Amino acid sequence: MRTKVAIIGAGPAGLMLGQLLSLMNISNVIVESRSRSYVEGRSRAGQITPATVRILTESGVGSRIHTEGMVHSALQFHYDGATRELDFQALTGNTVTIYGQQEIIKDLIAARLKTDHPLLFDAVDVQIHDTNGSAPSVSFRHDNNHQTLECDFIVGCDGFHGICRPHIADDLTFFSHTYPFTWLAVLAEMSPISRDVIFSSHDTGLALFTMRSPSVSRIYLQCSPDADLNEWPASRIWDLLQSRIEGRPEKVNGGAIIEKSIVQLRSFVAEKMQKGRLFLAGDAAHIVPPSAAKGLNLAVSDANILAQAFKRFYASDKEDLLLSYSDIALKQVWKDVQFSHWMAMLLHRFDDNSGFHRRLQMSELDRILGPGPAARNFAELWVGDPPYVASI
Numbered sequence: 001m002r003t004k005v006a007i008i009g010a011g012p013a014g015l016m017l018g019q020l021l022s023l024m025n026i027s028n029v030i031v032e033s034r035s036r037s038y039v040e041g042r043s044r045a046g047q048i049t050p051a052t053v054r055i056l057t058e059s060g061v062g063s064r065i066h067t068e069g070m071v072h073s074a075l076q077f078h079y080d081g082a083t084r085e086l087d088f089q090a091l092t093g094n095t096v097t098i099y100g101q102q103e104i105i106k107d108l109i110a111a112r113l114k115t116d117h118p119l120l121f122d123a124v125d126v127q128i129h130d131t132n133g134s135a136p137s138v139s140f141r142h143d144n145n146h147q148t149l150e151c152d153f154i155v156g157c158d159g160f161h162g163i164c165r166p167h168i169a170d171d172l173t174f175f176s177h178t179y180p181f182t183w184l185a186v187l188a189e190m191s192p193i194s195r196d197v198i199f200s201s202h203d204t205g206l207a208l209f210t211m212r213s214p215s216v217s218r219i220y221l222q223c224s225p226d227a228d229l230n231e232w233p234a235s236r237i238w239d240l241l242q243s244r245i246e247g248r249p250e251k252v253n254g255g256a257i258i259e260k261s262i263v264q265l266r267s268f269v270a271e272k273m274q275k276g277r278l279f280l281a282g283d284a285a286h287i288v289p290p291s292a293a294k295g296l297n298l299a300v301s302d303a304n305i306l307a308q309a310f311k312r313f314y315a316s317d318k319e320d321l322l323l324s325y326s327d328i329a330l331k332q333v334w335k336d337v338q339f340s341h342w343m344a345m346l347l348h349r350f351d352d353n354s355g356f357h358r359r360l361q362m363s364e365l366d367r368i369l370g371p372g373p374a375a376r377n378f379a380e381l382w383v384g385d386p387p388y389v390a391s392i
Contacts, residue, residue, distance in 0.1 A: 004152045008157060009032060017306060028117055030118065046211075049297045052301075053065060061111045072195075073095045075198075076196045076197065077369060079365055095383070098211055124142070126139075159283045172272065174268070175269045182263065185263050187218055191214065204240075237254065273325065288340040292381075292382070294339070298332065
């Protein structure tokens with residue numbers, strides 16, 4: 001097999017890049033080690049920034065987002081027994097959209113399957129070769145046949161635990177931080193208790209209430225780092241959520257729990273995001289804590305930047321954008337890492353010196369929810385920047 005761009009991984013970064021390259025008539029093959037059902041079934045992020053909505057729409061996969069997505073214009077912060085609202089649309093003119101990552105994956109796969117560009121699920125023993133030379137390749141087994149995919153470039157979109165980043169790890173610098181906060185993540189058949197996302201900063205820890213649809217709610221509760229899922233029956237979950245939104249009028253009537261998991265919050269950035277003919281995108285290059293809902297949007301941003309660099313290369317035989325991909329992408333990555341870190345520090349309970357941290361948090365919440373430029377600054381960070389557009 002021969003193609004221009006080999007993409008490893010059919011997550012949001014890989015599928016988005018494949019969609020953009022296909023529209024540019026740049027041949028590409030996506031190789032994924034998991035099954036289609038697994039890829040489409042992973043429940044992940046759900047908040048989409050205006051930049052991501054625009055990229056998806058302009059690439060022809062935004063119709064369901066516009067018909068089924070839940071448009072949000074404000075956030076609610078609940079602390080010290082009261083709720084205060086931040087209307088980010090009034091401050092920025094922009095909204096965000098709630099639309100599950102797995103739905104975006106389904107849309108991108110459906111679009112992909114309408115093209116002649118291959119999408120190979122269930123690939124086994126995927127390996128990449130000669131990424132420092134001019135003729136890289138990917139080898140793998142698919143349908144019990146050993147195959148070699150020759151290409152001009154390889155893009156690793158295979159996630160944090162994938163094979164691509166380790167391939168060039170000796171030439172990268174890693175920055176990481178593990179937070180002393182753990183989330184119990186719950187997906188439940190439960191109508192949202194509010195039209196807006198609620199961040200509750202309670203003396204006992206964070207509660208985050210969001211949604212995936214009008215009938216499915218997504219709930220996150222700060223819990224002990226050594227939490228055991230077996231010790232979290234539904235009754236305990238609903239009681240804790242109710243206690244952390246005390247002072248609000250809603251009565252939590254929890255529905256059937258679809259899934260629950262423990263999420264360890266961490267930040268991770270690899271610099272650079274490229275070496276030779278190998279590029280990294282999405283979780284293969286960076287992880288942000290989910291406190292500001294930036295992970296999916298960063299994956300789409302990476303794909304958009306890289307697609308424009310490939311377009312310039314194949315249209316004009318110019319490598320400048322490819323060579324500067326990391327520098328361009330990392331500006332947005334570090335901006336979102338910083339904001340996500342700030343949100344994590346703002347909303348969680350600290351076991352160490354908790355009284356001091358609590359007073360700092362309430363003072364900061366008062367500042368961003370009061371009059372003055374702090375509210376606008378927060379709102380701009382929340383809705384994000386417009387999509388990157390290369391100057392040709």
